[in-house]
Amino acid sequence: MTDQTKPEKPVNPTVKAVLEYGPIVLFFAAYTLLKDRSFLVAGTEYSGFVAVTALFIPVLVVATLGMWKLTGHLSKMQIVTLGLVVVFGGMSIWFNDERFFKMKPTIIYLLFAGVLGFGLMRGQSYLESVLDSALPLEREGWMILTKRLALFFLALAIANEVIWRMMSTDAWVNFKTFGLPLGTIAFFMVQSGLFKRYGTSEEDADT
Structure with a gap:
């Protein structure tokens, strides 16, 4: 991919x-x-x-x-x-029927998790092919980040299902508007140690 x-x-x-x-x-x-x-x-x-x-x-x-x-x-x-x-x-x-639209994040995140997981089973990081120019990492770093992101997408899919099925529409809208973006920001902030350990300079990436 x-x-x-x-x-x-x-x-x-x-x-x-x-x-x-x-x-x-x-x-x-x-x-x-x-x-x-x-x-x-x-x-x-x-x-x-x-x-x-x-x-x-x-x-x-x-x-x-x-x-x-x-x-x-x-x-x-x-x-x-x-x-x-x-x-x-x-x-x-x-x-x-509003349920179809509420299911949409679940489908998106399961799809992304599945694609990343499929790449990992093939020994590849599809995430690297998309973000390499913006986020240079060593190959091991890309594999670790891809695995973590696949699990994160899976967790978001589960969270979306729980919230829209068991909570109010107001709660789901707040989750979609604020929870998902803030969760994504928090995820990448937590990866700062990985970025420092496996990050490469532009010179290294060009060699």
């Missing part, structure tokens, strides 16, 4: 942050405003959650296309995430 696409074009960090995190912030804001309302469309009543999902899908599509336009590149993770949002969000709207 190599990623032989051309390097990204430089982008203003603020613009990039808005495109990456803007859709989820808008989802949270819209849900907070509309969660207690219902909407009658063509004789069918939709909850505020489903209505917000219908708004979120085009916003994410526009943001992803904007990122591609500015950088000239989309990662496989971005493409897969967009596809699953469209599919599962569309199913929630079509069947008027």
Whole structure:
């Protein structure tokens, strides 16, 4: 699973942050405003959650296309995430059932964990092929990081299932908006020791 696409074009960090995190912030804001309302469309009543999902899908599509336009590149993770949002969000709207959209993070994280795990069984780090230029590590470091990230994705999938099935929609929205990003940041912060031990300089990476 190599990623032989051309390097990204430089982008203003603020613009990039808005495109990456803007859709989820808008989802949270819209849900907070509309969660207690219902909407009658063509004789069918939709909850505020489903209505917000219908708004979120085009916003994410526009943001992803904007990122591609500015950088000239989309990662496989971005493409897969967009596809699953469209599919599962569309199913929630079509069947008027919010459960499909709530399942989406589970599918995403199981897919990522499975792909990374498959690579590890083949003695490869697919993570290295995607992030090597941004995060130079020795091969052993990549294998350890890939194993840890696969387990982390698996834990996120389990957490998402527990939360959406056993807790309120408010709890799930908070988990999706704040828990997932903060958990990811915390994960990579915890890997600082690994980065120091197995990190390579740009000169070493070029030799």
